[in-house]
Amino acid sequence: MTAGVRIASGQGFWGDWPEAPYRQVTGGPVDYLMMDYLAEVTMSIMQKQRSRDPALGYAKDFIPLMERILPVLVERGVRVTTNAGGVNPRGCAEALAAGARRLGLAGRLRIGVVTGDDLLPRLDELLARGHALTNLDTGRPLADVRERVLSANAYLGAWPVVDALRQGADVVVTGRVTDTGLTLAPMIHAFGWGADAWDLLAAGTVAGHLIECGAQASGGNCLVGWDRIPDLANVGYPIVDGRPDGSFDIVKHPGTGGRITVAGVTEQLLYEMGNPVEYITPDCVADFTTIRLAQAGRDRVRVSGVRGRPATDRLKVSVAYFYGYKAVGTLVYAWPDAVRKARAADGILRQRLADLGLEFETIHTEMVGLDATHGRLGAATVREADVPEVQLRVGVRARERAPVERFTREIAPLILNGPPSVTGFAGGRPKPEEIVAYWPALIDKREVTPCVELVAA
Amino acid sequence: MRRTGRRVSAARRVELRALAHARSGDKGDTANIGLIARRAQDYPLLVREVTAARVARHFAGLIRGPVERFELPNLRALNFLLHGALDGGGTISLKTDAQGKVFSTALLRLRVRVPR
Numbered sequence: 001m002t003a004g005v006r007i008a009s010g011q012g013f014w015g016d017w018p019e020a021p022y023r024q025v026t027g028g029p030v031d032y033l034m035m036d037y038l039a040e041v042t043m044s045i046m047q048k049q050r051s052r053d054p055a056l057g058y059a060k061d062f063i064p065l066m067e068r069i070l071p072v073l074v075e076r077g078v079r080v081t082t083n084a085g086g087v088n089p090r091g092c093a094e095a096l097a098a099g100a101r102r103l104g105l106a107g108r109l110r111i112g113v114v115t116g117d118d119l120l121p122r123l124d125e126l127l128a129r130g131h132a133l134t135n136l137d138t139g140r141p142l143a144d145v146r147e148r149v150l151s152a153n154a155y156l157g158a159w160p161v162v163d164a165l166r167q168g169a170d171v172v173v174t175g176r177v178t179d180t181g182l183t184l185a186p187m188i189h190a191f192g193w194g195a196d197a198w199d200l201l202a203a204g205t206v207a208g209h210l211i212e213c214g215a216q217a218s219g220g221n222c223l224v225g226w227d228r229i230p231d232l233a234n235v236g237y238p239i240v241d242g243r244p245d246g247s248f249d250i251v252k253h254p255g256t257g258g259r260i261t262v263a264g265v266t267e268q269l270l271y272e273m274g275n276p277v278e279y280i281t282p283d284c285v286a287d288f289t290t291i292r293l294a295q296a297g298r299d300r301v302r303v304s305g306v307r308g309r310p311a312t313d314r315l316k317v318s319v320a321y322f323y324g325y326k327a328v329g330t331l332v333y334a335w336p337d338a339v340r341k342a343r344a345a346d347g348i349l350r351q352r353l354a355d356l357g358l359e360f361e362t363i364h365t366e367m368v369g370l371d372a373t374h375g376r377l378g379a380a381t382v383r384e385a386d387v388p389e390v391q392l393r394v395g396v397r398a399r400e401r402a403p404v405e406r407f408t409r410e411i412a413p414l415i416l417n418g419p420p421s422v423t424g425f426a427g428g429r430p431k432p433e434e435i436v437a438y439w440p441a442l443i444d445k446r447e448v449t450p451c452v453e454l455v456a457a
Numbered sequence: 458m459r460r461t462g463r464r465v466s467a468a469r470r471v472e473l474r475a476l477a478h479a480r481s482g483d484k485g486d487t488a489n490i491g492l493i494a495r496r497a498q499d500y501p502l503l504v505r506e507v508t509a510a511r512v513a514r515h516f517a518g519l520i521r522g523p524v525e526r527f528e529l530p531n532l533r534a535l536n537f538l539l540h541g542a543l544d545g546g547g548t549i550s551l552k553t554d555a556q557g558k559v560f561s562t563a564l565l566r567l568r569v570r571v572p573r
Contacts, residue, residue: 040547041547041548137485137486137487221480223478223479223480223561223562224478224493224495263478263493263495266491266493266532266534267478267479267480267491267493268480269491269532270480270489270491270493270529270532270534270536271480271481271482271491272482272483272484272489273482273489273491273536274484274489274538275527276527276529276536277527288529288532289528289529289530289531290531291531291532292531293532305531323548323549326549326551328551362544362551364544364551364552366552366553368553372552372553372554373553373554373559373562373563374559374562374563374566375518375519375563376518376519377515377519377563377566378563393553395551395552396551397549397551435548435549436548437545437547437548437549438485438546438547438548440485
């Protein structure tokens with residue numbers, strides 16, 4: 001058994017800082033680099049890309065990012081876990097292998113591929129056999145939107161990633177594996193934790209939750225004392241410094257910016273939290289009310305005491321389906337009476353939309369600078385007459401494209417035929433946007449069989 | 458009347474941000490707010506003052522569903538779930554704050570009574 005393992009967070013979402021992975025593997029000793037790419041609707045975007053080109057469907061920018069760090073990874077023996085594979089992990093692995101060969105690393109990189117999460121080809125069969133895939137939020141059966149479904153993926157946990165590591169994979173590329181599983185898997189692998197070691201699995205899950213959003217654990221987007229956090233320009237992404245007993249420290253490389261404190265780590269523990277007593281993953285149920293935090297040094301927070309319970313017999317399924325269309329238009333009104341002018345413009349716009357007989361599911365108006373973030377709670381704190389400028393922001397949503405398209409032509413005319421002192425239309429006419437919505441459901445674990453294979457560079 | 462007067466003089470009202478910090482996120486159409494006491498000794502005050510009912514009143518008209526509260530004494534924190542807060546949430550929402558990122562600071566505007 002290893003005495004310790006260091007797992008570095010390299011990406012907190014698809015589009016995170018391109019510098020972070022390089023700095024994580026060169027800034028000091030790490031054993032693993034964990035990169036999380038998948039948010040709730042990312043899979044559907046990737047599905048769309050794959051339908052246009054069967055070679056795509058994964059986080060494309062993962063490849064150049066890896067090419068930059070592959071020589072260092074191979075030289076130092078740093079292994080990678082990532083769900084950058086999206087809806088095409090095999091395609092992602094092939095592209096990565098080609099990149100490795102270009103760098104002269106042929107025969108020196110083994111890539112593990114985890115699949116089995118994609119339920120789309122089996123969806124009708126599952127529905128026919130009585131799996132309703134009921135929406136966890138609305139209680140509606142999936143049959144309601146079946147013909148509009150774009151992707152359907154079960155969340156796999158840490159174990160197939162562990163399998164790939166045991167088979168010798170240097171890089172493990174997955175589809176819809178949980179964010180937490182990407183960190184838990186290296187801990188299971190390094191320490192030989194058992195499949196029913198619930199407290200240890202819960203501890204590794206908490207470690208994963210803490211670093212899955214990148215710098216949000218090391219000073220980024222941190223409210224407490226935000227203006228005293230040093231050198232965010234060079235923020236050090238968080239690293240789990242783990243031990244076999246399940247306790248671990250959150251740290252960062254020396255000489256980097258940011259800050260790791262109990263207060264900041266607490267903020268990240270609570271991020272996107274539901275019922276803290278039952279944080280449910282495919283691997284275990286973690287109890288966040290058992291977590292103990294202590295400042296163990298400068299930029300070092302110790303996490304211990306985590307308790308867990310057995311995993312449930314179901315997996316979460318993320319379904320993406322076509323919902324409709326939306327568009328957002330903005331105009332800026334200046335003092336004097338900026339807010340009154342913007343309100344008048346909103347009224348005129350709404351009357352014109354009504355006179356055209358257009359039907360929308362929602363018309364949503366915000367006054368950015370006044371009420372967009374805190375609603376009436378914010379607006380109540382300012383004297384409207386003093387506001388130097390306000391951005392009128394109007395959004396519409398409809399099942400059909402036509403009314404949304406027509407709405408986009410009603411913004412610009414207001415500049416010349418509405419209230420005065422208006423500007424800020426440089427961006428041009430807003431574009432109707434397709435809405436791909438998220439449908440969370442559950443499925444019996446026995447219906448999903450993860451698959452692990454190895455690809456050599 | 459006199460009793461009310463004495464109670465007012467024995468307490469003062471402060472914005473929650475003086476006592477706590479917070480972070481929020483989303484799950485579908487639900488926003489969560491993790492509220493954390495800056496000092497351990499203020500956690501009981503948060504438990505007493507910042508009830509689910511009080512938070513629901515604070516956000517009245519801004520959210521469509523109920524408010525749930527969970528206690529995490531180990532982190533001197535409370536977690537609130539604000540249901541129906543995000544105009545459908547995720548990609549459906551037309552709100553600037555479609556992912557509920559700044560509901561946390563809206564809660565910190567709440568004024569609570571603290572003993573003098």
